[in-house]
Amino acid sequence: MAIKRALVSVSDKTGITEFCRALAAQGVQIISTGGTHALLEREGVPVIGISDVTGFPEILDGRVKTLHPAVHSGLLAIRDSAEHVEAMEKLGLDYIDLVVVNLYPFKETVSKPDVSYEDAIENIDIGGPTMLRSAAKNHAFVSVVVDAGDYADVLAQIQASGDTTLETRKRLAAKVFRHTAAYDALISEYFAEQLGDPLPESLTFTYEKVQELRYGENPHQQAAFYRKPLAKKGPSITTAKQLHGKELSYNNINDANAALAIVSEFDEPAVVAIKHMNPCGVGIGADIDEAYVKAYESDPTSIFGGIVAANRTIDAKTADRLAQIFLEIIIAPDFTPEALEILSRKKNIRLLATGNEQATAAAERKPEWLVTSVDGGMLVQQSDVHSLDESDLQVVTERAPTAEELKQLLFAWKVVKHVKSNAILLAADSMTVGVGAGQMNRVGAARIAIEQAGDKAKGAVLASDAFFPMGDTVELAAQAGITAIIQPGGSVKDAESVAAANAAGIAMVVTGVRHFKH
Template structure:
């Protein structure tokens, strides 16, 4: 008779699975709460201490950590000396191990959890049994996921369980226990950048393709997911999100989190196309659309207020990929849902993104850094020019500085009164970004009062000179160049207000 060892925290599907194992001729061994569940269901089951000849002890901390258990799992059936050793000590082989682990993840997500409670939910025996079974998968079936119960029964019923299936179950075990251990390690560590980096993720889903059609892709969420994430949004309408959709929508969420005011952000290729603010969401949309009514085609829109029918009607007239908002009025939803492929997502907005490490892959490794969440406060800035900025200019500078940090470097942004007018992104040198942003902005209403923001310092005075000669009267930049004085002198010569923030915002 084959023997199965069952010890699970998640008891969903356990009883019918165990019943079918018994019908297929398995002898069941179990522990603790799992044993009680099976016994109460009148399923014949042997308690673990009858196998080990040793009682469960230390509040259940020690029950399966015993040679009579692990030898039964680890013995190679193809080695006579292994099987002879089992016979010598009267140990029966274990052919199937069904274990899932203490709910450590769920425990540490509870608001008032103590470290003691968390540590008590670190499973030791479970991973040990699973890893033993997974190592010996050619002879032992390791099962960690209740979703696999049905197919396991089906394959056993067919008489043979193929080696490829066994190997995939083993791989699933090692993936799960690795993520489990990583979660524990991250919970216990007091180092932001530990010697070994372990980052557990859970699969969100396969994607149709990656950045391009020839690239396969999938999305994963943090094991402890963040609420403010495109992967946590409710998809009310439209087709599956693509790889590029997710990245662009993520950029939109990061940008709009900068602004508590009524704001609309439009995004294309992870850069803001236009940002607008207003007294109403419709006015904010009008300003964001007017900021760049060409680039928005096929773009992403994020709004931090409920979408009303008037705003929805204006967005409906344009080809958009995604609209993200806290909510849609019934009338707005009806208008927008008329477009079959337009994705409509809802997500509660926040201006408090938590500080976490972010990972970027490079060939052969990764780079890890904190998020750029420095608070831009105009009272901390330094006016370095003779000309003082007006209060209106300072307000526009603050708006622009919050936005320019989300533009690909070299980044220049021209703005006025809660509206972007021109954006220069990703140019190999800064003056080209200045030229591009100003050329885009000059045709816009309000340019005569515009300010210019830069994500990094000006390496020479040419950017200040070009900006001043083309109508810019106030500039905000980090400062920090060895040639800062040249830019200051040029600003004084041309009557431009120049403000240093002290905060660089490269975005590669």
């Protein structure tokens, strides 16, 4: 069955003139609307207006033009149904064999920082999705193209045989339903945001594929990387530009995301080293080189094969240090030309630039919605962007922390928030010196952190992501020479922990906020 008539109406006019000219050369009649009709006519492509088909003018500022039986009968008629054929002939209607439509730019419109509500609403397409869905439903007979990337293949098939294959039509129809579903999901998300109703009775998310991945966490698991259509503000792995190195893996992306989340906590120069989603070294300094030295010295063993994130441009001096060990990824706002040349000598290292050195201050960050899959469903929660202010702290021991201890406690609190629970973190001199992550009990986490710190535990401060259920962790900290503790408080046995701290001369402050991270 040859394609004889095509309905073309596109917002993104990339390649449409050439495509329609080639269709016309195959004897296909082109029907078009509004701006697309004007463009084709201006370019000398034979075209007729939609009103010539419907016998009805485009009205209401173009809101109504294709919503007409002459259009949708031509799209939905089953060509081998005697009843449908008879109805079409009786009413003098003709078939439409090809639909080429892309939709009003809703995503681009609402991405503008100053977009008005009225402008957003006006860019909700009605006729376009209706035509696409009609054509896709009747893909047994109708070809439908929503992506300019498919023009060449569709045209080649028409030139070869006069029609597309059924397999192609099925593929194009499936793409249409994904496209319209994503379009509607964005509109739904916009309304939810406008109404302050982020968790409605049904929830639909849409993501765009960035790349196929070789595998997931393990080689036997299939995986791909997707991003939200409306880009997150601030440094993000989804918008980072890869400057050098091998393709990112599933684990690389997860770890890089975790590293960015931690380094974004700091306004001062900071460097984070990540291993398996947990920080193995974090340091802040007067410049990015000092911050890296501290992050490295936090745990020179675990950083090997890890991922490093910085919140300042990497310079040549820091690049020389980074080049001395094996790292999977370095992610930073940018790299100086000298630093890029130094690090690019290492063939496989991935270098990612976020292009955003002046990131949103930690205290001003807005929460994102995080989705976690469970069998048969999902959990949705806000991201943990809580930022602790010094005024939020309550001293619960006889001794208050010194100014230096307080500085280290606030540093440790920013990092322990990102360590898998149960989490205990030791810090001194604006760097981590011991990290106990993901343990089944808090004493176990403390033992790991203290053992890792060794002699550096003496005089260090300790942060716990959740309260102490009893005094044993504090007693262990006292034995190691820790001088100050920050923890959420709220246990029925808080008094036991406070008593243990007082007995050891440890200063303890509570935050009233916990940071579980499973």
